[in-house]
Amino acid sequence: MSLRQATVDAVIPARDEAATVASVVAACLGCVHVREVIVVDDGSTDGTxxxxxxxxxxxxxxxxxxxxxxxxxxxxxxxxxxxxxILFVDADLLGLTSGHLDAICRPYLDGRATMSLGIFDYGFWSPLVLRFPPTTGERIVPRWVFDAVPPAKREGYLIEIMLNEVVTEARLPISSRVMAGVSHRTKRDKFGRREGYRRTWRMFRDLWSLWGVCRKRTYWFYLRDLTIER
Ligand SMILES: Nc1nc2c(ncn2[C@@H]2O[C@H](COP(=O)(O)OP(=O)(O)OP(=O)(O)O)[C@@H](O)[C@H]2O)c(=O)[nH]1
Ligand SMILES: [Mg+2]
Structure with a gap:
């Protein structure tokens, strides 16, 4: 029996993810805590x-x-x-199961975490990646956390950093785990080598632009308030 009787909907942003969107939706529908699965598509041309x-x-x-x-x-x-x-899930995941999503939701519903995250399986490197500022798309947060991100800061790939900031600045508990066997189709897989690297570079450039904008103490609060679970 969960401590919080919260309703949870899954929200999946998807743009041209025909290769994986159906299996991600199925994993979300199979998550015992999820009520409805919402896919938000803008302008896909591949039947997503x-x-x-x-x-x-x-x-x-x-x-x-x-x-x-x-x-x-x-x-x-x-x-x-x-x-x-809201349980946010990317649409391009490979190897995702309902069990991974159950595990992400549980600490939130048990009241142990305000934000709970799933990290890709990087094998040997996972213990290190678990301690990086998280940019993962797989996370559950109460809706007030999303609403607390000012509209001007709801930008492309930076949104995850903004969600981190809301939770860490309020010194609220965070939980994270490796989603065993989960990876995703990279931008190279989706767009080919040249365009894939170009888009990845643009994403990292956008993330880098936050240097000096985000307070460094946010990362310290993150590490301090983080519990890593299996
Ligand atoms: N609706 C919508 N979804 C998007 C858009 N851009 C990205 N997404 C989705 O957001 C999720 C994450 O985007 P990715 O481009 O895979 O970003 P990423 O996984 O952080 O980056 P990589 O590591 O380079 O793959 C995927 O489900 C995308 O389809 C967009 O413009 N509109
Ligand atoms: Mg991706």
């Missing part, structure tokens, strides 16, 4: 929305935003949900 709907997700389309944005897709998903907590 149709595959997600066929797999049992509610699909939200943001076709008016030609550029697309992971953060704005997450925002649109939160807006159509009235759940007390």
């Amino acid at each position: 929305a149709e595959l997600a709907a066929a797999a049992g997700a509610k699909v939200v389309r943001r076709e008016w935003d030609a550029g697309g944005s992971k953060a704005l897709a997450m925002e649109a998903g939160v807006e159509v949900s009235d759940a007390e907590a």
